[in-house]
Amino acid sequence: MKPDVTIINDIAKLAGEQILNYYDDDIEVDHKSDDSPLTKADLASHREIVSGLSEHYPEIPVLSEESEIPDYSVRKDWDEYFLIDPLDGTKEFIKKNGEFTVNIAFIENNIPVLGVVYIPAEEVLYFATKEKGAFKQKGDGPIKQIEHDEYNKNEPARIMVSRSHRGSDTNEKLAEMGIEVSEEIPSGSSLKICFVAEGKADLYPRFGPTMEWDTAAADAVYRYSGKNGPVSSPLKYNKEDLHNPEFIIGLA
Template identity: 80%
Template sequence: MNIDINIINKIARQAGSEILKFYDEDRDIEVSRKSDDSPLTKADMASHRAIVSGLEKEYPEIPVLSEESEIPDYSVRKNWNRYFLIDPLDGTKEFIKKNGEFTVNIALIDENEPVLGVVYIPAEEVLYFADAKEGSFKQVGDGPVQKIEHARYSKDKPARIMVSRSHRGNDTKERLAGMGIEVGEEIPSGSSLKICFVAEGKADLYPRFGPTMEWDTAAADAVYRYSGKNGPVKSPLKYNKEDLHNPEFIIGL
């Protein structure tokens, strides 16, 4: 079955609308804690319900794995050839700070690789989306859909690197220097936007030497993979591993 990316875009926008119901309120955002001490809000769960409901209605035969759902055992997951991998609200810390840098992430994983990805920024009405056949695109509000591309980074020039606004690493420059990469500029941002900025050429690299999960990266990883000027580019990330943690990675090399 073919997946209509326009339907996935619509589901992401609907989830974003659910998030903004909590974001636009004047009172402080209520925060609880998950077992790993990461923050959880009512907006996370409202977005989760909107996405899962939308996907199950349109594509009932495709499993859905969400950050906010119970994770099926690997003995079950390893038999999934295709499934949706979602992060209903990526950048919960940025959502709580109300700085706008949080996203809705929906990816379709096929044989351990993302073949479709949608990243939506509700606070700015910015949509990134990609699929393996058509490439990567960006749309602001109801404006024109624009194709986005990036050129592969070459070590003969200083790199513009994305850094996390909430998870700064102190040794990033030193580790990159050990790889022959000079850092010329650091660009802070939250959530999966960091990968999208590399995809559209606003930055050269996104090095991440701290912990992330597969749902943190999958949708934006698709946007990156299919934004190469000369066709799809390789990514260091794989999906549906027994351990859902990502290894350390550099997007853009």
Template identity: 60%
Template sequence: MLNQVIKTAKEAGQKILEFYDTEIEVITKDDDSPLTKADLAAHHIIVDALKEIDPETPVISEESGIPDYQERKDWNKFWLVDPLDGTKEFIKKNGEFTVNIALIENEKPVLGVVYVPAFDVMYYGEESIGSYKKEGERSAQKLNSPEFKAPGSAKIVVSRSHGDDTTAKKLKTLNIEVSEEVPSGSSIKFCLVAEGKADLYPRLGPTMEWDTAAADAVYRFSTNNGVKFSPLKYNKKTMKNPYFLLGINEYIDVENL
């Protein structure tokens, strides 16, 4: 099934690129976030494919709306999709946008595929095989990066669209000194931690479950020994994530720093 999901993510990414070199028309959604024809085209490709690959399992996509909690609260398994994560980066044409497809079981991602179409880079992870990065036609490389242990000096990923100067100050209260900031867009930030290009991803701002699920799987399984700790849970009532600190092997309440 993983190979079919990888193929689907690539198909959706190639469709997105058809819009990338044109004048991008932007619609503003009710929550003030941007929407483009590329989002919707990728959404239809992915949802249609998942219905064929796994017809018994429900699908939630950012562009399909959130089913009522009473309907989904007892779901043990569902697909969670962001057809175009990083729409702002897509509009800016900086390449840092992704296709995210995750399978959630019992509040955790058990499979995740993150495709970066502008650079033809595929990240994928599943507990039984671990996590991998595949660049173009090159062979896939297994990801195995250590978890950060405080106190210490850390290279952190920061959002290219939502960065501010308070993160380093807040991390300092945890005895973590920021040695370098690595700006990035979309769910690529998780993947940079998974492949060891950064130590931590502190997110002190809002995200939704579909923003993080697929890349969270890539991070969790980017080890040769068990599963890494992630503070995130899925299928919550609002589907909003709390603020979080990814890359460290313990839960830290960063909302109250």
């Protein structure tokens, strides 16, 4: 049974509630082996998502940032699986600036065909499916389809930049590609890709390290927000090495 995006949306919202249970408290921060931050909220969201997915789709494997990663000899045979980041933007969560998200993607043959990105602090939901396109909803308000125009390389670009992982040479690298930057828009987590998807920015260049779970859900929102149908993305999933290469979202 293929996942129902409405069910996945509800699971993401429940995970967001788990995260907000810790938001007003003094946040205790541990660190993982790669020195990235980890909080109780990350783990509570992870448990909520895995529980929900296991209840509705017990036959579909789940790969989470907060779980043990199966060996590639096992993963390579997965035709479909869920890829989740229970709390993307943990640094933004710790700073309490609201720019953190719950990310759930359904991957089919190494491509995200469904993606849900939820912003708990703002009750904003982005979601997309390959069949129906990309959408945005605030609280219980109306669901609105989102679309973006293809970026014209001859025009100056509005680019998304990371609030916590700013690269100093981004503009220089873009200039070498013939792209002039007209505006830099800072944001945290996977919101940067969603902003490109809804046309608030033209490009999201990322020349620093990211993982597959950081991008998959928002990548689906981007892929299926093209005005003339699905657009291409430079990202692929379920690689032996789960690091993403350098990429630019929004560049055809």
